[in-house]
Amino acid sequence: MNLLSVKSLKPEFKDNDLITNTDDFQQTITQQTKNNILTSEDFDRSFKTEIKCEWYYKKIAIYLTDNNEILLVKLAIKQTKKDLKGIRLGIPDEYFIEGLDPEVREAIEKAIKVMKGLGAKTQKVSLPHTKYALAIYYLIAPSEASSNLARYDGVKYGYRSKDGENLLEMYINTRSQGFGQEVKRRIMLGTYALSAGYYDAYYRKASQGRTLIRKDFEEAFKECDLIVTPTTPTPAFKLGEKTTDPLQMYLSDIFTIPCNLAGLPGISIPCGFSKEGLPIGLQLLAPSFQEEKLIHGAYAFEQATEFHLKRPKL
16 A cells, blocks of 8 residues: 555654554554544534645545544545546647657557547547747746746855855856756746836737637637647657757647646656657646546556556667
8 A cells, every 4th residue: 555644643653654554554543433533423524624634545535634633534436437438539630730750640540549449539629829839838937937936046045156255146156056057048038038128028928828728728628528639749759869959849848838828637648659669648638627537538548558568668
């Protein structure tokens, strides 16, 4: 079983103790009940007190409230189905563009056939603003990074350089030495996009574009339950292969960025291998707060294939 923190099971256990034996856990719960720390009402009731901690054990949720009261709540866990009957899959043309690696296209098409064989139905959907997603993301994300990382000045957070004869030199040396090349690149891009005279032209415009992408998905999900796309336009590349070419690295994100901009849940699962033995990913996207559909789709596909059991030769 998974290790379970029993910080809530006082006073029998000390803070940060771990139970690794199922019998020990059951005996502890039994003892707590005998000592009137737990009652039968605790096993199925709602409560309004503030929750400090929360753990899970099998189908029992364990809560510690603000007055150190322990509550056990039975969880209603649905059995994940292995078929996709009744599921509508949306296939966006915008993700099957020119430049998509032929091996990736073939693997995704085969994966869609597998899902259709499990009972799913497919139909075309349109996400017309997908072509702007990459540009939008690489304005918004660096802007947020620039703003968020401004606190790392060597005074309040993180690394501090020992070099420098005055405060300004300490600031400069700390940020120059503490951040890597990609972080510095994003800070520079974000600072420029947020600077006076450029905010409206860049960041505000990107935010408006993000809204359009979100609306595209809202319309698409009126016609389907899940959207199926490639994860990347090429099979996996070797470690460090594109670190010297940031643009190529950014382009690899073209299919995964839109769901992040729209605030949607997504999952990537293996669906094949290239001729060189490198893995190819299948991406599933679901509407907001509908992760259950997402996990159902991914689980059903994995149960029908064996790609997740194979490993590329390194």
